[in-house]
Amino acid sequence: MSGTETLVEMRHIEKFYGRVHALRDVNLTIRRGEIVGLLGDNGAGKSTLIKVLSGAVPYTSGQIFIKGREVRLRSTNDAIVSGIETIYQDSALVPQLSIARNLFLGRELRTGPRFLDRLDQERMNAVAADLLKRVGISKNIPPTTPIGSLSGGERQAVAIARAMYFDSDLIVLDEPTNNLGVAETQGVLRFVREARDTGHSCIFIAHNIHHVFQVVDRMVVMRRGSVVADDLSPATSSIQEVENIITGEHMAA
Numbered sequence: 001m002s003g004t005e006t007l008v009e010m011r012h013i014e015k016f017y018g019r020v021h022a023l024r025d026v027n028l029t030i031r032r033g034e035i036v037g038l039l040g041d042n043g044a045g046k047s048t049l050i051k052v053l054s055g056a057v058p059y060t061s062g063q064i065f066i067k068g069r070e071v072r073l074r075s076t077n078d079a080i081v082s083g084i085e086t087i088y089q090d091s092a093l094v095p096q097l098s099i100a101r102n103l104f105l106g107r108e109l110r111t112g113p114r115f116l117d118r119l120d121q122e123r124m125n126a127v128a129a130d131l132l133k134r135v136g137i138s139k140n141i142p143p144t145t146p147i148g149s150l151s152g153g154e155r156q157a158v159a160i161a162r163a164m165y166f167d168s169d170l171i172v173l174d175e176p177t178n179n180l181g182v183a184e185t186q187g188v189l190r191f192v193r194e195a196r197d198t199g200h201s202c203i204f205i206a207h208n209i210h211h212v213f214q215v216v217d218r219m220v221v222m223r224r225g226s227v228v229a230d231d232l233s234p235a236t237s238s239i240q241e242v243e244n245i246i247t248g249e250h251m252a253a
Ligand SMILES: Nc1ncnc2c1ncn2[C@@H]1O[C@H](COP(=O)(O)OP(=O)(O)O)[C@@H](O)[C@H]1O
Pocket: 017, 020, 022, 040, 041, 042, 043, 044, 045, 046, 047, 048, 049
């Protein structure tokens, strides 16, 4: 399914948090339509890498290219404009607001004369209802429901629906299945597959290596700030082999 067009290229990325050397000469390429699993022990640098890519933290040095053009991401908005949408475990959803309002947060649809600045609530609700169906929320949840009353998996679905609606080229999921039940986890994995089927690329970080094996095309492993493998395939590598690379066991032999 993965094309050959390079969507994102990170070159020689270095990141220091004070004295902590969190990213060491990291190179990462993501092609269009590719689902990439990012693996590594706690503290390996996974979240830092995707925060750099989503404009949430500044990097110390290196270059980032998106669709062949060098970009300097100074904010999460810069990344979103470049087509990169990141979904954290506690995504930037506002519990008191409705599903529909959360979907359009910061990008609300408007109606009537510009100076009245009136929200097009009706159209946002209609789009939201349609999206909820598409991402597989089969229960009949009205789009006016506050996010606060949804389960963890349903919230993930809303965040993914948002990335799909705004047609992000790359959807980044940092541990989206943590604290989710079995059915909800299956839901998130199904959305990742659907994202690929609709031509989106995805970076998927998960603790549970079995979940990663179920959905990704390729795996990248980080250890102590460095990328130590970037072309592992779930079709040709075993879970044990990948676990050994994550822990560095394979070096001992
Ligand atoms: N805001 C921060 N300030 C200082 N050190 C940080 C910060 N965030 C992460 N680190 C450190 O950077 C390293 C990589 O962390 P992180 O990217 O969160 O790893 P992972 O997501 O793989 O668990 C760790 O040593 C961590 O302690």
